[in-house]
Amino acid sequence: MIGKGKAIAHTRASMQYGWNQEKDAQVIFSQNLAADSPNEVTAEFRFTQELNQNCKNNTLSFVLSPTIDDGKILDKKALSRICAEFMKEMNLKDRQAIAFVHTDKEHKHIHLYVNRIDFKGQGYNDSFIGKRSQQAAEKVAERMQLTTVKQVQWEKEMNLSSIRTEIKRRHDLTMKQFRPRSFEDYIKGMETNGVKVIPCINKADKLQGFRFEFDNFNLKGSEVHRSMTGGNIGKSLASGKTIPNFLRENTQLKLAGKTVELSTGMVKAIAKHVIKEVISKGLDIGMGL
Template sequence: MIGKGKAISHTQASMAYGWNQEKDAEVVYSQNITGDTPKEVTAEFRITQELNENCEKNTLSFVLSPTIDDGKYLEKKELSRICEQFMKQMNLKDRQAIAFVHRDKAHKHIHLYVNRIDFKGVAYNDSFIGKRSQLAAEKVAEKMQLTTVKQVQWEKQHNLSAIRSEIKRRHDLTMQQFKPRTFQDYIKGMETNGVKVIPSINKANKLQGFRFEFDKYNLKGSEVHRSMTGGNIGKSLASEKSMSSFLKENTQLKLAGKTVELSTGMTKAIAKHVIKKIISKGMDAGMGF
């Protein structure tokens, strides 16, 4: 579950958004209020807020978002408990508060509004409220056995590592299986092996590199593996041929529905690689290897 929080001054407008019937809104929690409309609740907040004329941002606005999977099973009773536990974790005590659930999207979430001014006229300290909101949401999620942000991040990172490895495996398979001579051959080979290759083309209409789309993930070549940057793929394609031959076949490429050229940086990197290979082979031949 994710928690976000901030202090606001536009209480009625924000509360009207929370109470928006078009978002299938429903009141799931309230404390120390009797009003039935955003205007009435705002008026009740304002009476208490008049006890502290120095505080301008006198309402606290929170958004509590369970994961999509958790949200499917959370009904009004559980959503009310989330708000109650969150209030305790944030040490908001006996203040005026109201919360609404939005069900208009797959990601069910709660909008919680709390009067920053208590009944003694004391303003709640909003220092680092964003960070504190997230930590409080984490504790509530743990207590209610809901999915925490840390769990989501771990699962995402774990899945991402597997995706990177699989894209790299299919890249290696493409190079071995099809022995592509051009970037276009490489793209076709990767698509045959189930990976969509998306050219990254700059404003000068030159190819800078590639992105790789696989199993709902879209990653830059460098994010997959250092050998899969545009320049390094080019080096692999050029390793078995002369630079002039490689450039002849790759200077004008029809990618993403347009004709593009290699970027200067990519051309230089590939040329440098080929020259080193030629020199190395010449030295090996001269030494009788």
Template sequence: MIGKGMSIAHTKASMSYGWNQEKDAEVVFKQELIGNNPEEITQEFKMLQEQNYHCQKNTLSFVLSPTVEDGKRLKQKELEKVCQKFMEQMELEQRQAIAFVHRDKEHTHIHLYVNRIDYKGVAYNDSFIGKRSQQAAEKVAQQLQLTTVKQVQMEKEFLLQDVRQEIKRRHELTLKQFTPKNFEAYIKSMETNGVKVIPSINKGGKLQGFRFEFNGYNLKGSEVHRSMTGSNIGKQLYGQSNSKIKSIAPVKILNNAVPVAPRLAMSILKKIAKKTIKYTIDAGLGI
């Protein structure tokens, strides 16, 4: 579950959004309040807020977002429990508060509004409220056996590792199977093997690298593996023969010839030259 929080001044406008019936909003939590619409609730908030004229952002606004799967199964009572536990973690007990759940999208989420001013006219300390909101949401998720942000991140990282390995495997297969001699041939060959190679074009309209799209993921070459940066792929393609190469030809993309960025071209040529020198030395030494 993700938690976000901030202090706001536009209480009525935000609460009206939260209570928007077109979004099938449902009140799931109410504390120290009796009003039945945004105007009445705002007036109740205001009665306490008038005790502290120095505090302009006098309402706390939180958004609590369970994972998609958790959101589908959580009923009103369980969502109310989420709000109660979150209020406890944020040390906001005994304050006016109201929460609405939105189910208008696939991702169920809660809008929680809390009066920043207490019954003594004291403003709640909102220092680092964004970070504290996330930490509180994490603890609530653990208490209620919901999926935590860390668990989601670990799962994504685990899946991402498999995707990286598979893209790299198909990259190596492409080089061995089709032996492409330039970027254009490489892009077509990778597509044949199920990986979409997306050229990265800089502001000057020149090729500076590649992204790889596979199984719903879109990654830079360097994010896949260090051997799949634009310069390293170029070295593998253009350096297959040990003949001297003076320039890298433009790449045809959507029927347009796109020149290779000078920096990328220079990096490729340097890597090829280094490889050629090593090859020559090794051959001379009989290695």
């Protein structure tokens, strides 16, 4: 579950958004309030807020978002408990508060509004409220056996790790199986092996690298493996060739529906690699290796 929070001044507008029936809003939590409309709730908030004239952003607005799977099984009672536990965790105690659940999207989420001013006229300290909101949501999720942000991040990292490994494996297979001589050959070979290669074109209409799409993941080459940046793929393609021959085959590429050139950085990286390769071969021959 994700928690977000901030102090706001536009109480009525936020209440009206939260209560918008077009979003299938439903009141799931209310505390120390008698009102049953946005305007009336705002008026009750303001009556208490009159006790503290120094506080301007005097309403606390929170959004609590369970994961999609958790949201499917959370009924009104459970959603109300989330609000109550969150209020307790944030040390909001007996302040006026109201919460709505929005189910207009697949991702069910709660809008919780709390009066920053208590009945003694004391204002709630909103320092680092965003971070504290997330920490409180984490604790509530753990207490209620819901999925936490840390669990989601861990699962995502595990999935990403296996996806990176698989894309790299298919990259290596493509280089060995098809021995591509150009970027166009490489892209076709990767697509044959189930990976969509998306050229990254800069503002100067020049190719500067690639993204790789596989199993609903879309990653930059550098995110997959350092050998899969545009420059390093170019180096692999250029091995065993002269610079003029390689650039003749790759200077004008028909990618993403238009003709593009290699970026200056890619040309320099590839040229430097080819020159080193030529020098290395010359040294080996000269030494009789």
